[in-house]
Amino acid sequence: MNTSVIIIGAGLTGLLSAYRLQELGFNVKILEARDRIGGRIHTLRSGNAKVEMGATWFNDSHFHLLDIIEEFNVPFFEQFMTGTSYFQTFSNVPPQEITVPKNSPSYRFKNGTVDLLNSIAAKLKPNTISLSEVVKEVHILENRAEVKTHVRTLNADIVITTLPPAALIDQIEFSPALPNDFIALAEQTHTWMQDSIKVALTYRKPFWRDQEKSGTIFSNVGPLTEFYDQSNVENESYALVGFASGSCARFTKEQRIEKIEAQLKMVFGEEALQYESYYETTWYDEEFTKSNRQVANLFPHQNGGHAMYQTPLFNNKLFISGAETSKHHSGYMEGAIFAAESVVAKLKSLHLTQ
Structure with missing residues (x-):
């Protein structure tokens, strides 16, 4: 299989999605803005x-x-x-x-908690994860997707974003633009722990x-x-x-x-x-993690797992994933796992029907 996938975010959803897709034969690259894996999982050592x-x-x-x-x-x-x-x-x-x-x-x-992340990351192919690489733009072209970071441009067949939806619309520019109803929903989707x-x-x-x-x-x-x-x-x-x-x-x-x-x-x-x-x-x-575009005073998990997040965009070139998109325990580690398994199942099904 030569299908290439770029995953935005090396949190629990991104890491597990990458592992599952590599096992299926996809060529996977994870781009992570932080200098560590984990996202909202962060274990500190003090002595x-x-x-x-x-x-x-x-x-x-x-x-x-x-x-x-x-x-x-x-x-x-x-x-x-x-x-x-x-x-x-x-x-x-x-x-x-x-x-x-x-x-x-x-x-x-x-x-x-980082032990869970490290255990999954250890199963990935060398150089799958690129840390300290901030995604700035995603351009959906006729036959591919183009992802621009602050240091380079990469191409892939498919892009999976695992960012909280509010952070996604705030931090990454899309071309063509994301649908207006998607943007409105993302602004009103609570980011757990923000x-x-x-x-x-x-x-x-x-x-x-x-x-x-x-x-x-x-x-x-x-x-x-x-x-x-x-x-x-x-x-x-x-x-x-x-x-x-x-x-x-x-x-x-x-x-x-x-x-x-x-x-x-x-x-x-x-x-x-x-x-x-x-x-x-x-x-x-x-x-x-934060978003300057998220609506204030949202209740916890508001719009988490919304149906709109379950449908790929741009002719199956952009998949929306991450803990907030999960229909099951949205926002939690359980939701992050469910989101990963769900997006992998969609890609597997899509590949088998092509």
Whole structure:
């Protein structure tokens, strides 16, 4: 088979799509704007600790993801939730002690979520992935597609984009232009995590476990809205990781830290302030995730998996994929897997009918 495919984006959808297509005999190239693979999966190392600044958890309902984990033999373990957890209802009410049921556990990857990506990438042919290459334009011609990056021009029979739709229309120029109804839909398709702030604090010891606490916080008032133990399975490195409220975007990093410290002290006491390092990722500032064209105040997953994303454009030369396009668990890792399998099935079917 001589059919060539360019995939835009080396996140979970892009990597799995590339692997599946290579196995079918397609010639595949992935173009990734960042200097790393993963997109909204981003595992940071802090000494011995690995903290997740992007996608982290999955559960038993994510069966497509579980199949991939088994296929690529990626180890995982159950999220630590043992002990007292806390729920804050109002700012003038002390945190309430709660017990989180264990009937529907969540899981994390033993070696970080990036381990899943690395396991797939290791199966790709050499030089399949080109990092730090920003796609600027896509021109659909009569017999081919032309993709222009900031450094070169490439040609392919088919282009698959895995970018969030809002980022796609904001960052890449198309010729012919994308349909107006597609653009309108993309502007109103919520990009998962675009409005999120992920926060991680590492510690020398898991003081919360010594207090028989799970490290879990749920809060209606913030600044942290969800917080969890993110120590490793070997119990050798210790961290608390979660989400800060989107309202924290109006504060400076220093102001956010001050407010987060106050909340942690209120819940856990002085020991919570003895952290070794603090990290945050403001996803609304991430150049290749955010979109200046996305409509404000969209509800989570709005228009995710819309029917319009399921149909190829420009006489089957442009395929729209990625987590937001998935009809199943849109926006999540499970959705990214489903989107990859779906676009590969379409290309396989198209090839067999030609």
